Amino acid sequence: MSNDIWVVGELRGSEPSPWTLELVSGASALAAENGGHVTVLIPEGSDAGALERHGAETVVSIAGAAEQPPVEVTVAAARELLATERPRLTLFPDSLCGRDAASQVAAALELSFVSACERITLSENSAIRSCFRGQLSATLDLPAGAAIATVCEHTFQARETREAGHAERRSVEPQSDGRVVVTDTVAPDPEALGLQEADVLASGGLGVGGPAGFELLERLARLVGGTTSASRAAVDQGWVPRSKQVGQTGVSVTPRVYFACGISGALQHMVGIRGAGKVVALNTDQAAPIMQEADLAAVGDAAEVLPLLLNELDNGGTS
Amino acid sequence: MHFVVCAKQIPDPETPPAAFRIDEQSNEVVPAQGIAPVLSQFDGMAAEAALRVKETAGDDTKITVISMGKESAQAAIKQVLAMGADEGLLLEDDAFEGGDSYTTATVLSAAIEKLGDVDAVFCGRQAADWDMGQVGLGISELMNWPGSIIASDVQVADGKMSVKRVLADGFETVEVPMPAVVTVSNELGEPRYPKLQQIMQAARKTVNTMTAADLGLDASSVGAAGARLKLERLFIPEVGGDCDMIEGESPEEQAQALVAALREAKVL
Numbered sequence: 001m002s003n004d005i006w007v008v009g010e011l012r013g014s015e016p017s018p019w020t021l022e023l024v025s026g027a028s029a030l031a032a033e034n035g036g037h038v039t040v041l042i043p044e045g046s047d048a049g050a051l052e053r054h055g056a057e058t059v060v061s062i063a064g065a066a067e068q069p070p071v072e073v074t075v076a077a078a079r080e081l082l083a084t085e086r087p088r089l090t091l092f093p094d095s096l097c098g099r100d101a102a103s104q105v106a107a108a109l110e111l112s113f114v115s116a117c118e119r120i121t122l123s124e125n126s127a128i129r130s131c132f133r134g135q136l137s138a139t140l141d142l143p144a145g146a147a148i149a150t151v152c153e154h155t156f157q158a159r160e161t162r163e164a165g166h167a168e169r170r171s172v173e174p175q176s177d178g179r180v181v182v183t184d185t186v187a188p189d190p191e192a193l194g195l196q197e198a199d200v201l202a203s204g205g206l207g208v209g210g211p212a213g214f215e216l217l218e219r220l221a222r223l224v225g226g227t228t229s230a231s232r233a234a235v236d237q238g239w240v241p242r243s244k245q246v247g248q249t250g251v252s253v254t255p256r257v258y259f260a261c262g263i264s265g266a267l268q269h270m271v272g273i274r275g276a277g278k279v280v281a282l283n284t285d286q287a288a289p290i291m292q293e294a295d296l297a298a299v300g301d302a303a304e305v306l307p308l309l310l311n312e313l314d315n316g317g318t319s
Numbered sequence: 320m321h322f323v324v325c326a327k328q329i330p331d332p333e334t335p336p337a338a339f340r341i342d343e344q345s346n347e348v349v350p351a352q353g354i355a356p357v358l359s360q361f362d363g364m365a366a367e368a369a370l371r372v373k374e375t376a377g378d379d380t381k382i383t384v385i386s387m388g389k390e391s392a393q394a395a396i397k398q399v400l401a402m403g404a405d406e407g408l409l410l411e412d413d414a415f416e417g418g419d420s421y422t423t424a425t426v427l428s429a430a431i432e433k434l435g436d437v438d439a440v441f442c443g444r445q446a447a448d449w450d451m452g453q454v455g456l457g458i459s460e461l462m463n464w465p466g467s468i469i470a471s472d473v474q475v476a477d478g479k480m481s482v483k484r485v486l487a488d489g490f491e492t493v494e495v496p497m498p499a500v501v502t503v504s505n506e507l508g509e510p511r512y513p514k515l516q517q518i519m520q521a522a523r524k525t526v527n528t529m530t531a532a533d534l535g536l537d538a539s540s541v542g543a544a545g546a547r548l549k550l551e552r553l554f555i556p557e558v559g560g561d562c563d564m565i566e567g568e569s570p571e572e573q574a575q576a577l578v579a580a581l582r583e584a585k586v587l
Binding site: 069095096097099100103104106107108110111112113114115116126130131132133134135136137138139140141143179180181182183184185186187224232236242249250251252256257267268278280281282287291292293294295296297298299300301304305308309311312313 | 330332335337339341348420421424447448449450451452453456457459460461465466467468469481485486487489490491492493494495496504505506509547548549550551552553554555556561562563564565567570571573574575576577578580581584586587
């Protein structure tokens with residue numbers, strides 16, 4: 001039985017996404033412990049050197065990927081290759097497209113599939129993931145035969161461990177079944193890119209009370225040299241545009257400091273801030289999940305405390 | 320046209336953490352006393368999407384809401400009926416217990432096949448309890464129908480379904496031939512709230528029940544016997560615990576203490 005590990009990667013622009021590089025490093029570490037060969041399957045045109053430096057031993061590029069719907073062409077390639085290669089484990093990023101592709105491949109090949117893994121222990125054939133809004137954790141079986149897992153961002157650390165130029169390279173040219181036709185795409189929002197790169201994020205949820213709360217957060221962001229972001233609940237209220245949304249269906253962020261004001265911290269939000277440095281929470285409910293994940297927290301009404309906090313920061317700035 | 324909405328009843332996700340209990344023998348969540356289970360939130364949005372299409376497509380469109388679960392799942396079915404669905408179908412059998420996303424998709428697909436004339440299946444993006452997000456695509460694969468996930472808008476015309484999919488940094492609209500499966504996300508908007516009269520009407524709508532035998536399913540292919548995913552352990556995670564709580568009686572004191580703590584931690 002194979003010990004091999006595959007990573008099905010995605011591109012950001014024309015490069016392997018940072019998430020993909022994390023998975024390659026993770027796969028490489030798992031293979032170092034348990035044996036096996038690390039293969040990366042990725043749309044063509046990306047920098048295979050970066051994948052090699054993170055531990056890829058074989059890079060299989062998907063030819064013609066740009067001309068077909070991205071998820072469907074990835075599924076077509078992965079179905080074909082995994083059916084014959086039967087690696088012990090195949091990792092996808094738990095991104096929207098990654099989970100979509102992984103679900104389809106797992107269902108088609110009748111493989112065990114665990115989504116949103118936060119830890120993988122191959123020696124015990126197990127994975128750990130959150131459920132019930134992050135209030136519970138579950139240990140699930142990753143059977144030794146062949147399994148598929150999608151992995152949360154920042155579960156593994158991207159590390160360059162070797163020189164480029166040694167990996168075997170080949171390519172496949174799959175055809176998606178053509179049933180799904182893309183008729184329109186809305187390009188990435190530059191604002192969303194701004195969130196990904198922000199050093200400090202002043203983020204608001206339902207608890208900030210309305211657009212006025214976001215004006216306070218704008219002031220906070222200006223004072224501390226950052227930008228504002230929001231939870232899904234605040235976006236759904238129409239208080240801020242969707243390009244500001246942090247979380248599972250929004251943007252994953254990695255600021256040095258994340259102010260979570262009036263955000264309860266639903267699991268879908270927390271997965272978006274796993275890469276944040278310090279989390280500072282301000283919430284009326286001491287039992288809210290965000291308070292357990294935060295480094296620094298105050299129990300209070302964001303609408304009430306924020307103006308005072310701004311005053312305090314203003315004063316401090318001039319003294 | 321005939322649409323199916325898949326609905327799951329789950330423990331209320333708003334249950335306060337302190338009320339959570341786990342039965343360590345069965346690895347199941349013990350329902351909290353006095354907190355009624357609810358319709359998984361994304362399934363309400365799936366129903367909303369189906370109802371919006373029905374409104375534009377006309378009255379000859381029928382919506383059947385299907386739930387796999389215990390007798391108590393009738394409440395979730397009734398809720399979707401009150402929103403405007405036409406018929407309910409409860410898939411109830413002891414053999415269905417302890418399954419995973421795959422066996423759930425197997426049971427739901429068998430029911431969809433049994434209905435015979437289904438043009439589209441609407442599921443929630445993921446159940447709000449386990450967040451697995453696999454049942455919709457499982458049905459799509461088992462039925463060999465195209466599937467589109469995380470929809471923020473669904474339109475139907477000329478035997479095709481047009482789905483606006485949510486991407487991490489934008490949207491994408493795809494078109495697929497029907498029959499098709501779609502999973503619906505919160506970006507679609509809030510599900511409608513039934514009026515009292517609709518709730519009373521829902522009580523009179525038909526809810527059929529089917530078992531594994533009715534669906535022609537072998538007990539070994541469903542529930543715990545058919546599951547590929549085995550749950551080893553369900554537990555309350557140890558949380559960081561290193562959160563510094565800011566003291567302060569008044570908001571003023573809290574603001575001062577927070578700024579002081581931020582400066583001390585060299586965050587600012």
